[in-house]
Amino acid sequence: MFGSLSYSKQKMIIIISFLTVPLLLLATFTYYPAIKLVYYSFTNWDGYSPEKPWVGLDNYREVFANPDIFKVFEHNFAYFVMGIIQNIIAIYFAVILNNRLRGKNFFRILLFLPYIMNGVAVAFMFGYVFDTTNGSLNLLLGSLGLSGLSDTSWLGTEGLVNYSLASTGLWRFMGYNMVIYIASLQAIPQDIFEAAKIDGASSMQTLWRITLPNMKPVIQLNLFLTVTGALEVFDLPFVLTKGGPAGASQTYVQRVVDTAFAYNNYGLASAMSIILLFFVVFVLLIQQLVLNRGGNK
Numbered sequence: 001m002f003g004s005l006s007y008s009k010q011k012m013i014i015i016i017s018f019l020t021v022p023l024l025l026l027a028t029f030t031y032y033p034a035i036k037l038v039y040y041s042f043t044n045w046d047g048y049s050p051e052k053p054w055v056g057l058d059n060y061r062e063v064f065a066n067p068d069i070f071k072v073f074e075h076n077f078a079y080f081v082m083g084i085i086q087n088i089i090a091i092y093f094a095v096i097l098n099n100r101l102r103g104k105n106f107f108r109i110l111l112f113l114p115y116i117m118n119g120v121a122v123a124f125m126f127g128y129v130f131d132t133t134n135g136s137l138n139l140l141l142g143s144l145g146l147s148g149l150s151d152t153s154w155l156g157t158e159g160l161v162n163y164s165l166a167s168t169g170l171w172r173f174m175g176y177n178m179v180i181y182i183a184s185l186q187a188i189p190q191d192i193f194e195a196a197k198i199d200g201a202s203s204m205q206t207l208w209r210i211t212l213p214n215m216k217p218v219i220q221l222n223l224f225l226t227v228t229g230a231l232e233v234f235d236l237p238f239v240l241t242k243g244g245p246a247g248a249s250q251t252y253v254q255r256v257v258d259t260a261f262a263y264n265n266y267g268l269a270s271a272m273s274i275i276l277l278f279f280v281v282f283v284l285l286i287q288q289l290v291l292n293r294g295g296n297k
Helices: 007-040 058-065 067-071 073-097 104-116 119-129 136-143 158-186 190-198 203-214 216-231 235-240 252-262 266-291
Strands: none
Touching: 007 266, 058 067, 058 266, 067 073, 073 104, 073 158, 073 203, 073 216, 104 158, 119 136, 119 158, 119 235, 158 216, 158 235, 190 203, 203 216, 216 266, 235 252, 252 266
């Protein structure tokens, strides 16, 4: 029966058959949970009771009326700053390792290896690095004669804890961004660089006038990942500090998780998640407007 159909109909049936399973999985594990999340945000559900009392916009009013909830976004700022520094360093290494350099593949692998490590394992590893008494960082500072810094509590000082945690993310994700930037550099036609060299352009002029403008779409992509990653940090502060000291390192996602699983207020946690989604979209729209100012020249 299938063989009696025309080629175009057979092709259509095959395409639909191959698309059915992925679409079902997408609907089951993405769209359905998203719809349920929106529904729960209008209820006062404790997570296990069969009753889900409808409260309308009360959860959203509580989020916006509680300044302590939005105050935790200040803790995410350190991750954004370190993310920008991370992208700058990644571009630097990408430009260097894209040239003819002996052993460049070894250095690429060496810088990329931290990305493939498990996030929890990285957190525990840096727990030993930042340890106040026996940590390798303080021991290194002491051996260099910086005795004033060798007894610093990197994870116990409110002004340092978020930047210490964010530096861990810098070490882990810099190699990933570097690989993306290397791919972007290799996509630029080499004729452009040769023409610039013939015209007498210096290395810095080539970087600012040719390399970076041609990498702009990829830079925008990595900044997108940086912003979303900075707003959705969870694993590092959860494993290393549990939000301490005195809540100084608690991120917004940690606050959402605590609201749901520690206080059994899934309705409020769902509303906080929806607000985070819109906040991320808003920040990214601002980013795109700023980066696209002036249009494509």
